[in-house]
Amino acid sequence: MKKVAVIGGGLAGLSAAVYLAANNFTVHLYEASPKPGGRASSFLFKQTNEYIDCGQHLMLGCYDYTLDFVKKIGAMESLYIQDNLSLNFIEKNNIKYKFDASTLLYPFNLLLALAGYKAMNRSEKLGIIKLLIKLLFYPTDLLSDYSVREWLVKENQSERVQKVLWQIFAIGALNSDIEKCSAKIFADILKQIFLRNNKSTVVILPQENLNNTFHFPAKEFIIQNNGQVHFSTRINDIQIENDEAKGVIINDKRFEYDFVISAVPFDSLFKIVPPDYHSKLSIPSFRYSSILNVHLWLNENIFNEKFYGLLNSDVHWIFNHGSYVSITISDANRWMEIDNEKIVSDISFRLKEYFPQFSLNSIEYSKVIKEKRATFVPEKAILKIRPSAKTKIKNLYLAGDWTNTGLPATIEGAIKSGKLAATEILRQV
Structure with a gap:
């Protein structure tokens, strides 16, 4: 051998x-x-007395190599896999939006989910559909010289659409601001997620x-x-x-x-x-981007969903583990020099803005994890x-x-x- x-x-x-x-x-x-x-x-x-992850990882059904690897090592039962894509977004003052693709067959379920996503108007939704249809036939190599931001502007994606859809997708996938990242790699990701099959769109989380x-x-x-x-x-x-x-x-x-x-x-x-x-x-x-993860143990968990995406916020995702919640901030370079106590205070204030029922006194324990060189900037x-x-x-x-x-x-x-x-x-x- x-x-x-x-x-x-x-x-x-x-x-x-x-x-x-x-x-x-x-x-x-x-x-x-x-x-x-x-x-x-x-x-x-x-x-x-519990094991927690340094940071929360959200995976997708298009993660072919990951799923093959997990099957090979016999650990598929450790994953939570959605049947259909379902995303919960929230704006300040507990204004909630749901992107729910649980009805109809692919790709009509995605169209219906987009139609029901109230964070955008009708013309903005039509612009998104046009962009995805164009991607079906568009060689992404032609985007090599564009940033994500430049490409979205070129494709007439409004500021609102960029903020309530593309930016939260991009910063989660690329861990960097859309001004810095390559449009090609982002377009390739969008094709893998939305333009293959229904299985590719779903969210996967470690259980x-x-x-x-x-x-x-x-x-x-x-x-x-x-x-x-x-x-x-x-x-x-x-x-x-x-x-x-x-x-x-x-x-x-x-x-x-x-x-x-x-x-x-x-x-x-x-x-x-x-x-x-x-x-x-x-x-x-390489240039690097940071990730900040904050774990909060609460005496009263007011979060009902497995995860939330926060719109128009520098706090990007909340993951609900039952006994504690994990807050993830991507492209977090500016947070790296702030002391941990101030970080917990600032994040608590942001949670209160989005979830008015959140009590600043409900935190029993906290753990702040800074990854200064978490990922390279694509x-x-x-x-x-x-x-x-x-x-x-x-x-x-x-x-x-x-x-x-x-x-x-x-x-x-x-x-x-x-x-x-x-x-x-x-x-x-």
Whole structure:
């Protein structure tokens, strides 16, 4: 059996390891931290003695690679999957809007849902339909030089439509402002969600913490398929000789492998690849966006739905877990320097604006999690030069949501990147 070292125990590394283990490779996965998951990890909140995720992840039915991965590791029961798309939006003073596609068959259910979405007028809804019909036949490569904002203006999408529909979709999918992001990648996402089938449109949420949904089942799959998973094990160097990866060095000991996959962030990759080979990696300079997640334990939970999207707000999504709620703010760079107590106070005030029945005194516990370098900004220039899984160094491959997956930095992008790296290796043998 061919031996593969996978460096990094996030979703990209776990994905690569699972697919190679399923194809009879001997896989050794190395993770520097004591637990898997990378940024998409879970931890014990001691005050309530429950495991919670660092951040909430909303997935969609068009996440083909994610669903295939979860099926392979036997964890489908950990996912909540809508039968039909249903979204709850809210404006200040508890003004609620519902996008409900639960009636009729696709695509007529989406048309009826749009007709019933009261946040826009009739002409604005017709403009959305025209845009989606145009996308059916429009090569998205022609949008490579547009930002999302520029494209929406070009397609006569009003300011109101941008605020109550496209912006909340875009900032959730891309974690960056529509002024910065590539229109091509956003248009590709819209086609995947709305222009394939009904299944692609639905929302998927983890019913358990991310450890139980992804990480532990993946770890068990690797071990059951003759692999090894090593936590708290830091790779010092990738051993490269004559432009070929030969193995890894751990605590001055060399371990030989036929192939090496790096599934760590690109800045960490530079630390383990000898400097003479940095230029062969062809990695551009990325800009990053932050994500802020705030978990609130309430003595009275006034939220009835599983999740809400907040319109015209810098607080974007609320997820209801029953015992606590999670608030997610994307493109959160301006929040990173604010102290945690002030963050909880500010978010509580915003919740009160949108849900007047919310009591500022109802918070029993809070947990603020700042991810300063959460995702790369999917800018026009960067998308053209993202590195592929295969490098110019023989037998060294890359995985990570920042590689050239054609997707933004999401769970789907990470898992797809791992499979792409595994597929490149399968082509070599």
